[in-house]
Amino acid sequence: EAQVTQNPRYLITVTGKKLTVTCSQNMNHEYMSWYRQDPGLGLRQIYYSMNVEVTDKGDVPEGYKVSRKEKRNFPLILESPSPNQTSLYFCASSFSGTGRQPQHFGDGTRLSIL
């Protein structure tokens, strides 16, 4: 089954404790991205990757890191999480980064930073 898989689905942690949210897709998609969703603000892009070893900042990259060492994986890293990063996070992928194909979303990761 074609899918984007995120882990964990839920995480409660404390300020400053490094965490990684994994994202994997099995559709051989070139383009992957991370979004955060906050009430009233819609989906805001954090980082995106056009292909392996190619990453770039989205609209709200501060406090986040990503890597794209393999085509299928695109982990999101919070080196020193803070309460303002409490949010619902979605990973997404699409066939290419031309902006002319739909994105396939993972099921989301709800992060709570205390």
Next chain:
Amino acid sequence: GENVEQHPSTLSVQEGDSAVIKCTYSDSASNYFPWYKQELGKRPQLIIDIRSNVGEKKDQRIAVTLNKTAKHFSLHITETQPEDSAVYFCAASRMRFGAGTRLTVKP
């Protein structure tokens, strides 16, 4: 960069009525306009999309119209049903999303 504005932020209709959600965009180079539906607690899923060489596209009760000159596109849902209740997001090209519209269909 691209800016996408979506209106209204909330919309309540009676079952059977039509619902219209409108988005405007700023980048005239945008050429792909998808709409996503997000049910409560679930991931956004594509429901319909339109490319810039087409003015209208329909899929059963759902249609999208595009006005490139005015830089706006709209989602039309006819004969709404309670299961249409969800948050709807528009997007333009490089995946800049609108803020979303919460649609409630009252039985």
